[in-house]
Amino acid sequence: MKLTLSLTLALSLALGATALAADAATDAAALYNSKCASCHGKDGSKTILSKPVKGLSAEDFTKKMMGYKAKTYGGSKKAGMEKLAAALSDADIKALAAYTSKF
Numbered sequence: 001m002k003l004t005l006s007l008t009l010a011l012s013l014a015l016g017a018t019a020l021a022a023d024a025a026t027d028a029a030a031l032y033n034s035k036c037a038s039c040h041g042k043d044g045s046k047t048i049l050s051k052p053v054k055g056l057s058a059e060d061f062t063k064k065m066m067g068y069k070a071k072t073y074g075g076s077k078k079a080g081m082e083k084l085a086a087a088l089s090d091a092d093i094k095a096l097a098a099y100t101s102k103f
């Protein structure tokens with residue numbers, strides 16, 4: 001009985017983790033499309049307003065976003081990005097990094 005219980009617990013924890021990972025992926029796409037795509041394009045290739053997001057590695061993306069958040073990175077048009085990045089959690093940035101690095 002005790003074994004069944006711990007197996008059930010282990011299984012539901014594993015399933016829970018998978019569901020969380022799937023949620024993070026969906027959320028990153030929704031987050032990107034609602035908050036970033038207007039300026040950067042759905043696939044990150046727009047350069048009218050800025051440098052393309054497309055082509056950045058997840059590591060590079062995270063460094064730049066954390067830099068905007070900490071106000072230690074950016075060019076002449078960084079004010080908007082600083083505000084946007086400040087509103088994102090570190091987990092949001094991580095999820096966005098995984099999403100945008102696949103563009």
Ligand code: HEC
Nearest residue numbers: 035036039049050051061064074075076077078080081084
């Ligand atoms: C209002 C338009 C606008 C929106 C919305 C926007 N960005 Fe930006 N983004 C810019 C501009 C302009 C720059 C260049 C800023 C500078 O001078 O540093 C930039 C720069 C960046 C860079 C750095 C590119 C590089 O290589 O230096 C990243 C990464 C980025 N944005 C990601 C995002 C993400 C993620 C979102 C959504 C949360 C987002 N942006 C939303 C306009 C926007």
